[in-house]
Amino acid sequence: MEPADPRVSDNSVFPNPVYKETVLRPLFDGAKTHHVDGFRAIDRAHLVMLAETGILPRETASRIARALIAIEREIEPAALTYTGEVEDYFFLVEAELRKRLQPDDNGRLHTGRSRNDIDHTLFKLALKPRLDKLAGQLRALIAAALTLVEREKATLIVAYTHGQPAQPSTLGHYLSAAIEVMLRDHRRLMQARELLDLCPLGAAAITTSGFPLDRHRTAHLLGFEAPLRNSYGCIAAVDYTTAVFSAIELVFLHLGRLIQDLQFWTAFEVGQIYVPNAFVQISSIMPQKRNPVPIEHLRHLASQTMSRARMVRDIVHNTPFTDMNDSEGETQDAGYQTFESGGRVLDLLAALLPALSVDSRRVAETIRRSCITVTELADTLVRQEGLSFRAAHEIAAAVARAVVAKDGDLPRDGYAPFAAAFRHAAGREPQLSREDFATAVSPENFVALRERFGGPGPTALGEALAAYRAELAAAEDAATAIAKREDAARRELDAAFNALAGAA
Structure with missing residues (x-):
C-alpha cells in the first residue's frame, strides 16, 4: 500500500497562530513602522516607469495611480493591527488595490518585479x-x-x-x-x-x-x-x-x-x-x-x-x-x-x-613628579654636545632617577645630577649651562621644538588643523550635494506620478 500524500489530507489554514504571532506580526509591525514611505515611493516609481516604457497603457497606469492615492488617504498604517488575513504589508496594499480596481487592472502594478x-x-x-x-x-x-x-x-x-x-x-x-x-x-x-x-x-x-x-x-x-x-x-x-x-x-x-x-x-x-x-x-x-x-x-x-x-x-x-x-x-x-x-x-x-x-x-604637578621632559634633554645633548643618542639617553636616565628619588623638580633640581652624570659618561664638563638646561627640560620647550610633520608644535599643528577643516568642509559639501540630488528626485517623482494620476 502506497503511503498517503500529505498534501491531500492537509486541511490546515495559513497562518498558523504561533507563526502569526512570532514572525508575521513583528514583520508587519516593522514594515508599517519603518517602510511605508519606501513602499509608496517604490510603487510610484515603478508605475511611472511602466507607463513611460509602454509596458502598461497610460490609461491603466493612471487608474492604478489614483487607487494608490486613495489607499494613502484612507488607510493610516500606524493604526493597522495585523490580523493574518494577508501575509504582510505588501500583500495588504495589493488587496486594497483589488478593492479599488477593475479585474483587468488587478495585479498589473507588480509587472516585472518581485518582493x-x-x-x-x-x-x-x-x-x-x-x-x-x-x-x-x-x-x-x-x-x-x-x-x-x-x-x-x-x-x-x-x-x-x-x-x-x-x-x-x-x-x-x-x-x-x-x-x-x-x-x-x-x-x-x-x-x-x-x-x-x-x-x-x-x-x-x-x-x-x-x-x-x-x-x-x-x-x-x-x-x-x-x-x-x-x-x-x-x-x-x-x-x-x-x-x-x-x-x-x-x-x-x-x-x-x-x-x-x-x-x-x-x-x-x-x-x-x-x-x-x-x-x-x-x-x-x-x-x-x-x-x-x-x-x-x-x-x-x-x-x-x-x-x-x-x-x-x-x-x-x-x-x-x-x-x-x-x-x-x-x-x-x-x-x-x-x-x-x-x-x-x-x-x-x-x-x-x-x-x-x-x-x-594637576598637569604641571604630574610633569614635575614624572620627569617626562627628560627625553628632550637626551635630544639636546645629541644636538649641542655631540653625544650619541644612547650615551645621551643614559645620562638623561640617571638625571631622572636622581630627581624622582628626591621628589624634586627637573628644571630646578636636575642640573647637579646632570653635570655629574655627564662628567662620568663623557669625561669632560658639559657646555650646557644651568639656564640652558632648565630651558631644555621645560614642557613648553619640549612641545615648541616638535615642529615635524604631524607634531604638536604650533606650526605643524596649525597645518594639520587647516587640513582637517578642509576635509570636513568637503564632506559637508558632498552631503549637501547628495541631499539636493535626492530632493530633486523626489520632486521629479511626485510630478511624474501626479501627472499620471491626473491623466484622462
Missing part, C-alpha cells in the same frame, strides 16, 4: 537617511572637537603610554589624533553609502524580467545614483548591509578608546581634565563626590552601538549566497537601533568635549 528586489530597495531607502543623519552627527562631533582643539592647541597635557606618564603634549595635539580617526571613519561611512546608492529594483526575483524595464529610470526617480548591475547580486549580495554596519562598528569602537581616556584623565588620581558641574552628578550619601557620569554613559552606549552593529554583520556569516530572510526584515529592524544609540553617543560627546577644560595645576 525580492522590492525588499532590498526598501532596506536601502530606509538605511540611507539613517546613515546620512549619523554621518552628519559624526561631522558635528568633529566640528566640536576642532573647536576644542583651536581653544586648547597650546594647552599642556601629559600624554600616557602603557598607563604611565610618557611625554608632555597639548590637548590640541591629542584631540587632533582622534579627529584624524573620526575623519577616516567618516570616509568609511561614505564608502558604505555608495553601496546604498545602487538600486536593486528591476532585478525581480533573480534574473530581471522579460519585460523591457528601464532600471535606470526607476533608480533615478527613487534618488539612487544608479541601478546595481548584476541582478543576482541585487537579491543575494547583501554587502551593503555588512558594509554599513561594519563602518558603524568601527566608529564606536574607536570612539570608545577616546571615551576611556576621558574616564582615566578625570579620575581623582590623574585629574588633568576638569568636567564642569553641568555634566557632573553627585552621590546620594557622600557629599564630596563629583561623578562625571556622562562619560560612563558614553562608554556603555558606544559599546552597545558597536555590539548592535556587529550583530547585524555577524548574522550574515555563513548564510547562502542567495535571497534569504537572514538579512531582511527582522535583521534590518534590529539594526535600526544601532543608529538610535549611536546618535545619542555622538550628540552627547559633541556637547561634552567643548565643555571640558585642562586642570593645568
